Amino acid sequence: MDFTAETATEAVVESFRHTDDPRLREVLESLTRHLHDFVRDVGLSLEEWEQALAFLTAVGQKCDDTRQEFVLLSDVLGVSMLVETLSGAGEGTESTVLGPFHMTESPSRELGDSVDLLGTGRACVVSGRVLASDGTPLPGAELDVWQCNEEGFYDVQQPDVQPPGNGRGLFHADDQGRYWFRTVVPSPYPIPTDGPVGRLLDATGRHPYRPAHVHFIVKAKDHLPVTTHAFVADSPYIDSDAVFAVKSGLITDFAESYEERDAERFGVGVPFVHARFDLVLAPEASR
Template sequence: MDYTVETATEAVLASFRDTKDERLRQVLQSLTRHLHAFVRDIEPTIEEWGAAIGFLTAVGQKCDDTRQEFVLLSDVLGASMLVETLNGAKDGTESTVRGPFHMTASPRRDLGDSIDLLGTGRPCVVSGRVLTPDGTPLPGAELDVWQCNEKGFYDVQQPDVQPPGNGRGRFRTDDEGRYWFCTVVPSHYPIPTDGPVGALLKATVRHPYRPAHIHFIVSAEGQRPVTTHVFVADSPYIGSDAVFAVKSGLITDFAESHDEQAAQRFGVTVPFTHAKFDIVLAPETAR
């Protein structure tokens, strides 16, 4: 059969029919249908298609051990958040993107430790509980947290300024499902714009900024893990996140506290900033 505009899609679909992995066959055939429909819709020139291949090549070449440009591309196209939302549990804390900076292991820390290794900002305590949907505490749940500093940079972006592991930590909840750690209030910041994704944003007149947030990956035995953020209320760009990750249920007040007893309990001095953020993990079987 001649390969023509009319027969092209069926020819490629047929080439995958003997694929033994049923899910792989489904994915490749669906990709073929949508990709061919896209090509027919925009009718790219040879030069335009070459430019598209060149763009994807540049995205791959920009990736390294501490930079994931393909994740960034997925993020700014809203694909990462769509996948997260499709896979999120309906009765647990809402999920958001992992982002491109979870590229190094967070060090194990004790409850109450500070993940701010520089001590340059006002102390901020983040505390809460990890619970099941019916409110049962989850002791021994693991929280992997990471964030930028008060100037908007992650440790991997400033290896000459920030020590490795700054803004990162892994904690386990106590017997009552509680967690708490010290840090600084993170800043809003731009996603990296020195690569092809940045060029895409510039060409489409989009800003690169993310509102201030702290990342969490939370897991516990028998429960579905969740990747999420806590967003700083009233942060710039809270309504126009470059990667579409803000959900209203994740926006939290980072309030000034003068509570002497709380400060003593958390090992800080007044005034300090306090954010309270409970995390609900759905059962492993939940959708």
């Protein structure tokens, strides 16, 4: 059969006929049909396709051990959030994007430790509980936490300024599902714009900024893990996150506190900033 504009799609779909994995075959067939429809729909020229290939090549070339430009591309196109939203368990805390900076292993820390290794800025405490969807606590739940500093940079972005592991910590909830750690209030920041994704944003008149937030990945036995953020309420860009990750249920008050008993318990002075953020995990059977 001649390969023509009319026969092209079915020819490629037929080439996957002997794929052993049925899910892989399903995905490849659907991808082929949608991609071919896109090419026809926009009347893609050879020059434009060459530009697209050059762009994707540049995205790959920008990736390294501490920079994931393909994750960034997925984020700014809303694909990361769409996949997270479709995959999320309705009974648990809403999920958001992983982001491009979960590139290094978070150091293990004890409850109450500070993830701010530089000792800068106002004291901030983030605390809460890890709960099952029926409200019972999940003792020993694992919380992987990472965030930028007060200037909006992650440790991997400033290896000459921030020590490795700054802003990161791996914690385990106590026997009542409680967790708490000390930190600084994160700042809004721009996603990296020195690569092809930045050029894409510039060409489309989009800003690169994200509202201030703390990242979490939370896990517990027999429950579905959740990847999410605690967004700082009233942060700039809360209504226009460059990666579309803000959900109203994740917006969290980082409020000034004068509670001396809390300050003593957390090992900080007054006043301090306190954010309370509970996390709910759905049972594995819910998916």
